[in-house]
Amino acid sequence: xxxxxxxxxxxxxxxxxxxxxxxxxxxxxxxxxxxxxxxxxxxxxxxxxxxxxxxxxxxxxxxxxxxxxxxxxxxxxxxxxxxxxxxxxxxxxxxxxxxxxxxxxxxxxxxxxxxxxxxxxxxxxxxxxxxxxxxxxxxxxxxxxxxxxxxxxxxxxxxxxxxxxxxxxxxxxxxxxxxxxxxxxxxxxxxxxxxxxxxxxxxxxxxxxxxxxxxxxxxxxxxxxxxxxxxxxxxxxxxxxxxxxxxxxxxxxxxxxxxxxxxxxxxxxxxxxxxxxxxxxxxxxxxxxxxxxxxxxxxxxxxxxxxxxxxxxxxxxxxxxxxxxxxxxxxxxxxxxxxxxx
Numbered sequence: 388x389x390x391x392x393x394x395x396x397x398x399x400x401x402x403x404x405x406x407x408x409x410x411x412x413x414x415x416x417x418x419x420x421x422x423x424x425x426x427x428x429x430x431x432x433x434x435x436x437x438x439x440x441x442x443x444x445x446x447x448x449x450x451x452x453x454x455x456x457x458x459x460x461x462x463x464x465x466x467x468x469x470x471x472x473x474x475x476x477x478x479x480x481x482x483x484x485x486x487x488x489x490x491x492x493x494x495x496x497x498x499x500x501x502x503x504x505x506x507x508x509x510x511x512x513x514x515x516x517x518x519x520x521x522x523x524x525x526x527x528x529x530x531x532x533x534x535x536x537x538x539x540x541x542x543x544x545x546x547x548x549x550x551x552x553x554x555x556x557x558x559x560x561x562x563x564x565x566x567x568x569x570x571x572x573x574x575x576x577x578x579x580x581x582x583x584x585x586x587x588x589x590x591x592x593x594x595x596x597x598x599x600x601x602x603x604x605x606x607x608x609x610x611x612x613x614x615x616x617x618x619x620x621x622x623x624x625x626x627x628x629x630x631x632x633x634x635x636x637x638x639x640x641x642x643x644x645x646x647x648x649x650x651x652x653x654x655x656x657x658x659x660x661x662x663x664x665x666x667x668x669x670x671x672x673x674x675x676x677x678x679x680x681x682x683x684x685x686x687x688x689x690x691x692x693x694x695x696x697x698x699x700x701x702x703x704x705x706x707x708x709x710x711x712x713x714x715x716x717x718x719x720x721x722x723x724x725x726x727x728x729x
Contacts, residue, residue, distance in 0.1 A: 395450035395506065396420075398443045399518040402435025402457065403526035412529025413439035414522045415446070422542055424525040425535035431715065433459050435526065437490040444497050444505050451505050456512030456519055458693070459718040464507045468720045469495045479719045481701070486719055521545075560664045561691045562633045564606035568688045569593065570709050571617025571698025577727055580649065585727055586620060589698055592725050593624035596696055601630055610635050610691065612684055613656055615649060617698035622656045631661035637684035638667040638677070685709050694721045701726065 396417055404411040411430035416422035423442065427435070436457035444451055455461055463469055469491070472478070477485045477492070485491060498505045510519050524545040529535050536542065578585030601607045609625040609632035611618045625632040634657055642653040657663065666684055671677040688709075695713040699706045701724070713722050 393450055395452040396447050397452045397454060398447060399454045399510075399522045400436070400439035400443050400457075400460075401455065401512075401519065401522035401526045402432055402437070402439050403523070403530045404430060404432040404435055405530050410530050410533060411435040412526040412531075412533075412535075413442060414525030414529060415439050415443035416518060416522050416525065416542070417447070418518050419540070421446075421537070421539050422521070422525065423535065423537045424529040426529040426533040428533065433457075433715065433718065434487050434490060435530075436460050437487055437494060439522070439526065440507075441490055441494045441497075444494065449504070453505065453507045454510050454518070455507065456510050458509065458721070461507045461509040462718070462721065463491070463495075464498065465509075466720070469498075481719075481724050483719070486714070558687070558691065562608050562610075562631075562662055564608040564631075565604035566608055566610050566691055566693045567597065567600060568610045568692040568695045568713065569618060569621030569698075570612075570685070570688070570695065570713070571621075571706055571725075572700070572703065572727060573614070573616035576700060576703065577616050577620075577698070580615070580646070589617065589725060589727055590620045590624050590627075593621055593696065593698070594627045596723055596725070597624055597630055598628040600694070601628060607631075608633060608661070610688055612637065612681075612688065613653060613660075614641075614681075615645065615653075619652065619656055620698070621696070622660070626659060634660045634663040635684060635688055636663060636665050637680040638670050639665065640670055643670075686712075689713055689716050692717055694723075696723045696725065698725045698727060700728070 398415050398417050400415045402413045408429055408431045411427045412424060413435045414424035423446065436459055440453050440455060440460050443453055472485050477488050479485055510516050512519060525542055528545055574580045577589060607630050609621055609630055611621045611632055611634060613619055613622060613634045622632050642650045666687055667680050671680050689712045692713060694717060697710045699710055710722060
C-alpha cells in the first residue's frame with residue numbers, strides 16, 4: 388500500500404492565548420503517540436491555532452488528518468479560502484493583506500505540494516472529546532508557562548483547560564445555531580433616515596448574502612442590535628430571506644430618543660424578532676453611559692459570532708473597530724463586507 392493510500396495519522400491540534408493578544412501556546416498530539424507544544428510571548432489565539440496545525444503537518448510523515456476546533460483553520464481548507472488568497476497575491480476579498488500570512492503560506496504550501504496527503508476535520512471544542520482536551524491543556528500550559536514540551540503517550544502534569552471561549556459558551560442567553568452578526572453604518576451613510584435607493588440596495592444585498600449562507604447552514608440565525616441603519620436593515624433582510632433574527636439590546640427603550648416614525652419601525656421589528664437578549668436592565672443616565680453600554684453590546688456580539696456581515700465603507704472608524712474585532716474573532720474570510728456605494 389502506497390503512502391497516499393495508507394490510513395492517515397490522526398493528529399489533534401489547538402492554540403491558546405492568555406488574553407488576546409497576549410502570551411500564547413500551541414500544541415498537537417497523536418492519540419497514543421507523539422505530542423508537542425510551544426510558546427510565543429505576544430500573539431493571538433488565531434495565530435496559535437494556525438501554528439499548531441503547521442507544526443503538526445511538518446512533524447508527521449505520510450498522510451495526516453488534522454483535527455481542530457478552530458473554524459479559522461478548518462474552513463480555510465474546507466471552503467478553499469487559500470485559492471482566493473493565491474489568486475489575489477495574498478489579499479482578502481476586501482483587498483487587505485491576509486493576516487498571519489507567515490504561518491498560512493507554509494501550511495498552504497504543505498497542502499498544495501502533496502495533494503491528498505493532508506486533510507482537516509472540525510471537532511467541537513470543550514465537548515468531552517478526550518484528545519481535544521489534551522491538546523487544549525497542552526496549549527494552555529505552554530501559554531501560561533511560556534515553555535513547550537515533547538513526548539510520547541499521555542502528557543502528565545497538565546493544568547486546567549482553557550476557559551471556554553467558543554462563541555456562545557460564556558452566555559446561555561445566546562441563541563443556538565450558526566450565528567451571523569450584522570453591524571454597520573447608521574442612516575447618514577446609508578442615504579438618510581427616509582426610504583432611499585442606497586438603503587434599498589444594502590437591504591437587497593444583505594438578503595442575498597444571508598440566503599446564500601442559509602444554504603450552507605440550516606440553523607442560521609441573525610444577531611442584530613436593531614439600531615438605526617444597517618442593524619435594522621439586517622432584521623428586514625433576515626425576515627425577507629425567511630431566516631430567524633434575534634435582537635441583542637444594550638439597554639431598555641433605546642429607541643426613546645428617536646423620532647416617532649423610527650420608534651414605530653423599531654418596535655415592529657422587535658415584535659417580529661424570534662427572541663431578544665437584554666444586556667443591561669436599566670436605562671443609562673447619560674450619553675456617555677449609553678455609549679459605554681453600546682460598546683459592551685458590540686463586544687457581546689463579537690464574542691458570540693460564528694460569522695459576520697459588515698455594512699462598511701472601509702473608512703468610518705467606529706464601524707471599523709468592530710470589524711477588526713470580528714476579524715480577530717472569527718477570521719477575515721468569515722467577515723463579509725458590503726460597501727454602501729456598491
